[in-house]
Structure formats: C-alpha cells, structure tokens
Amino acid sequence: MKQVYQTKLGLEALTPTALVEKGRTLVDKCTGNANVTLPPTLLTDLGAACDALENANIAVRDNGGRQDTLIRDARVGDVEEQVRALAGYVQAQCDDDPEKIVSTGFEVRRRPSKLGVLHAPGNLRAGRGKLPGEVKLRWDGVYGRLMYAVFITAGDPKVEEGWKLLVQTSKNSHIATELASDTAYFFRVQAIGTAGGGQLSDDATAKAA
Numbered sequence: 001m002k003q004v005y006q007t008k009l010g011l012e013a014l015t016p017t018a019l020v021e022k023g024r025t026l027v028d029k030c031t032g033n034a035n036v037t038l039p040p041t042l043l044t045d046l047g048a049a050c051d052a053l054e055n056a057n058i059a060v061r062d063n064g065g066r067q068d069t070l071i072r073d074a075r076v077g078d079v080e081e082q083v084r085a086l087a088g089y090v091q092a093q094c095d096d097d098p099e100k101i102v103s104t105g106f107e108v109r110r111r112p113s114k115l116g117v118l119h120a121p122g123n124l125r126a127g128r129g130k131l132p133g134e135v136k137l138r139w140d141g142v143y144g145r146l147m148y149a150v151f152i153t154a155g156d157p158k159v160e161e162g163w164k165l166l167v168q169t170s171k172n173s174h175i176a177t178e179l180a181s182d183t184a185y186f187f188r189v190q191a192i193g194t195a196g197g198g199q200l201s202d203d204a205t206a207k208a209a
Contacts, residue, residue, distance in 0.1 A: 005096050005097065005098045005101060005108045005109070006091065006108065006109050006146075006194045007087045007090050007091040007094070007101050007106045007108065007146075008106060008107040008108055008109045009083060009084065009087055009106075010022065010106065010107050011080055011083065016053060016056075016057050016060075016072060016075075016076055017057055019050075019053065019076060019079055019080070020050045020053050020054045020057065020079070022083070022105075023046055023047075023049065023050040023053075023079050023082070023083060024047070024050050025105045026046065026083065026086060026104065026105040026106070027043050027046055027047050027050070028105070029103065029104050029105030030043055030086065030090075030104050030105065031043060033103060033104055035093065035094055035097075035100040035103055035104065036089055036090055036093050036094065036100075036104060037089075037093065038086070038089055039167075042082070042085065042086060042089070043086075045082055046079070046082040046083070046086060049075070049078045049079045049082050050079055052075050052078065053072070053075040053076060053078070053079050056068070056071050056072035056075040057072060059071070059072070060072045081170065084147070084170045085147070085168055085169065085170065086104075087106060087146065087147070088146055088147025088149075088168040088169075088170070088192055089168060090104045090106055091146050091147070091192060091194075091196075092147075092149070092168075092192050092196065092197060117193075117195055117196070117198050117199065118142050118144055118145060118191040118192075118193045118195070118198030118199070119142060119191075119198060119199055120142075120189075120190070120191075120198065120199035120200055120201045120202070121139040121140055121141075121142050121148065121172070121189045121190070121191055121201045122139065122140040122201070123139060123140045124137070124138075124139040124187065124188070124189055124201045124202060124203075124204040125137070125138050125139070125204060126185075126187050126204040126205060126206035127206050128206055128207055128208070128209050129175060129176075129177075129208065129209045130209065131177075131209060132181050132208075132209050133177055133178050133179045133180065133181055133208050133209065134175055134176065134177055134179070134208060134209050135175070135176045135179060135185060135187070135206045135207075135208050135209075136173075136175050136176075136206075137150065137173060137174045137175070137176065137187055137189075137204070138172065138173040139172050139173070139189050139201060140172065141172045142191035142193075142198065144191075144193045144194070145191040145192060145193050145198075146170075146192050146193055146194070147168045147169065147170055147191075147192045148168065148169055148170070148171075148172065148189055148190065148191055148192065149165060149167075149168050149189065149190045149192055149197065150165070150166045150167050150168070150169065150174055150176075150187060150188075150189050151163045151164065151165055151166060151187065151188045151189070151190070151200075152164060152166040152176065152185055152186070152187055153185070153186050154180075154183060154184070154185050154186075157186040157188075157203050157205075163188070166187075168192070176208075179208035180208060181208055181209060182207055182208065183207060183208055184205055184206070184207050185205065185206065185207075185208060186203050186204070186205045187203065187204050187205070187206075188200050188201050188202070188203050188204070189201045
C-alpha cells in the first residue's frame with residue numbers, strides 16, 4: 001500500500017500561549033519559503049490573529065473575567081482556522097516530500113493512503129449575497145478531506161485558463177466578496193486529501209449582489 005506524508009496540524013492540547021508561538025513560527029518559516037506559493041494575505045492574517053490572541057491571553061491573565069475568557073476562546077478559533085488554511089496549501093504543494101513540509105514549520109506523519117483520490121464535492125450551490133459584491137457558496141462535505149479549494153471565473157467556464165483559485169477553506173461553505181456587482185461568476189470546488197487534490201465539482205453560477 002502506498003505511503004504518503006501528511007501535514008500534521010499539531011494543534012492538540014496546545015495552550016493558548018503555545019498556539020501563539022506555533023502560529024508565529026509558521027509565519028517565520030513560510031515567509032519567503034520557495035516550497036510554497038501562498039495568497040498574499042494569508043501569513044499577514046495569521047500573524048494578526050496571533051497578535052489578537054496574545055492580547056486576549058494578557059486580558060485573561062490580568063482580569064480573568066468571563067467575557068475576557070470568551071473573547072480569548074474566539075481568538076483561539078481564529079488562529080486555528082488560519083493554521084488549517086495554511087496546512088491545506090502546504091499539503092497540496094509539498095505532498096509526499098517530508099523535507100518540504102518540515103521547512104514550513106509543520107510536522108509530518110506517514111500513513112497509508114487508504115482513501116486515494118477524493119471524489120468531487122456534490123451539490124455545489126451559488127447564490128446572490130446580502131451585501132454588494134457577494135456570492136454565497138455551499139456544497140456537500142467530502143469524507144477524508146483536509147481542505148477545500150474554491151475556484152472562480154468570470155469568463156467562459158469551458159476555458160480552463162480562466163479559472164483561478166479563490167480560497168482554501170476547511171468549511172463546506174464560503175462567501176465570496178469584492179466581486180463586481182450584477183456580474184455572473186462561475187464556481188467549482190475541489191477536496192484536498194492526503195493524496196492531493198481530488199475531482200472537481202460541477203460548476204455553479206450566480207450573479208454577485
């Protein structure tokens with residue numbers, strides 16, 4: 001059975017303080033790393049989330065109130081979401097190369113690839129958003145996925161060169177923003193697993209609000 005290397009999140013049992021340190025280590029290791037090509041704001045967003053969590057940790061330490069703790073827990077979720085997004089890019093671009101994965105600051109684990117190539121996400125729906133320039137997307141979950149890659153085009157969906165990666169997310173929904181109002185866009189989704197990118201979903205289209 002084929003063995004593959006998987007990016008290990010390493011979020012289990014981390015204290016909020018340790019999570020800040022992990023997030024900042026990932027930012028340092030991935031900045032200028034030739035092994036991964038990342039969206040321009042991904043590392044900036046992760047760094048900002050770490051800063052916000054650090055401030056929340058200080059508030060809990062100094063005050064210890066219930067509201068401070070709730071805010072801290074929300075900031076923990078923000079950092080974890082950013083780490084998962086980064087891990088999706090690393091997995092997709094460094095799969096089966098443990099040295100490349102480690103170079104990004106993540107750990108690796110080796111396990112049998114029992115699932116193989118993942119099937120296409122089903123029932124992709126696209127609808128007009130509430131705010132100008134928004135389109136709401138939702139699709140059925142795929143078992144075994146690490147992340148989902150969402151692709152977009154405003155041109156002919158049959159022209160493959162026109163498709164661009166919009167976002168990677170661990171959720172099976174997304175709100176596309178900053179689109180041209182009253183313009184029709186096409187979308188498709190791909191599940192990413194331990195064996196890399198899976199099959200592409202059927203296209204869905206909607207006009208941005």
